Structures are given as structure tokens and as C-alpha cells.
Amino acid sequence: MTAPVAIIMGSQSDWETMRHAAETLTALGVASEKHIVSAHRTPDRLFAFAKGAKAAGFKIIIAGAGGAAHLPGMTAALTELPVFGVPIESKALSGVDSLYSIVQMPAGIPVGTLAIGKPGAVNAALLAASVLALSDRALSGRLVAWRKQQTDAVAERPEESA
Ligand code: RP5
Numbered sequence: 393m394t395a396p397v398a399i400i401m402g403s404q405s406d407w408e409t410m411r412h413a414a415e416t417l418t419a420l421g422v423a424s425e426k427h428i429v430s431a432h433r434t435p436d437r438l439f440a441f442a443k444g445a446k447a448a449g450f451k452i453i454i455a456g457a458g459g460a461a462h463l464p465g466m467t468a469a470l471t472e473l474p475v476f477g478v479p480i481e482s483k484a485l486s487g488v489d490s491l492y493s494i495v496q497m498p499a500g501i502p503v504g505t506l507a508i509g510k511p512g513a514v515n516a517a518l519l520a521a522s523v524l525a526l527s528d529r530a531l532s533g534r535l536v537a538w539r540k541q542q543t544d545a546v547a548e549r550p551e552e553s554a
Contacts, residue, residue: 395425396422397520398427399413399414399456402430402457402461409478409513413513416517427441430463431457451473451523453467453475455476457477458479458489459490465497468503476504477495477503479494479509
């Protein structure tokens with residue numbers, strides 16, 4: 393059976409960020425498939441992947457890319473599946489270039505854009521899990537438990553150093 397979530401990224405160098413999406417999904421018991429799909433370097437692979445994603449059984453695509461980050465938008469143009477974009481923190485412009493490239497989609501082709509870097513990767517996974525949980529009661533329960541654990545881990549007062 394195909395995993396419900398596909399995590400795609402423009403380069404091997406994006407994995408250090410995108411692994412946080414994969415790890416968060418794993419913690420929630422959601423399977424994911426990971427692929428390197430570059431809009432610039434492997435455009436044919438992008439077309440084949442995005443065109444076939446729905447028929448392959450994926451429900452949600454998380455796409456991470458940096459710099460002139462066309463991957464999430466191009467993917468969204470080629471599939472009706474929900475696409476969540478994660479702007480990778482680039483060296484030259486700290487990911488602002490990635491963010492602007494992903495977030496400012498013209499009306500008609502949506503990309504749900506998350507924060508730059510690791511927070512965006514984690515939140516893309518949580519958002520994907522929330523959508524899947526609408527039709528998966530067990531996952532919904534795991535999501536509630538995950539949030540409770542996060543809440544319980546917050547101390548009431550800061551530890552003061554001696
Ligand atoms: C983008 O170019 C990738 O998503 C990556 O964030 C960026 C740099 O890629 P590498 O030069 O590290 O392969 O397409």
C-alpha cells in the first residue's frame with residue numbers, strides 16, 4: 393500500500409530539514425515516502441511524479457525547496473492533491489528567497505506555505521496529519537496525545553541558574 397504522504401525535496405541537501413517532517417509523521421504513526429524531485433534539474437521526474445501522485449495513492453504532498461523554489465508550485469499545478477510547501481533556509485538569503493518563491497502563488501493554484509526551515513517541516517507534517525485525521529479516528533487520537541505531551545512538557549516556571 394502506498395504511504396499517504398509523499399515528502400519531496402529539490403536536493404539531497406534539503407533532507408537535513410525535511411527529515412523533521414518525516415520524523416514527525418513517524419512519531420504520529422503516519423507512513424511517508426521520500427523522493428528527491430528537482431523542478432530545475434529533473435523536470436521530467438517532477439512531471440512524472442506529480443502527474444502520477446494521485447493515482448499512486450498519495451493523499452498529501454509535502455514539498456521542500458530552497459532558493460528559486462519552484463517545486464511546490466509546479467507540483468501543485470500538476471495535481472489536485474493538497475501540497476504543503478516548506479521553504480528551505482538557503483545560505484544566500486536565509487530562506488526568505490525560498491519563502492517568497494513558495495508563498496506568493498497567483499490565485500488558482502494553492503500551496504499551503506509553512507515557516508522557513510525545521511519549524512516549517514515539523515508543522516507541514518502536523519498539518520498533513522490533521523487533514524488525514526479527519527477521516528482516521530485512531531490518528532486523531534494520536535494527534536491529541538501528541539499535543540498533550542507537548543503541553544505537559546512546558547514547565548510552569550523557568551529554571552533559574554545557580
Ligand atoms: C534547490 O536548490 C534545492 O531545493 C536546494 O534547497 C537548493 C540547493 O541545492 P543544492 O545545490 O544543495 O543541490 O533546488
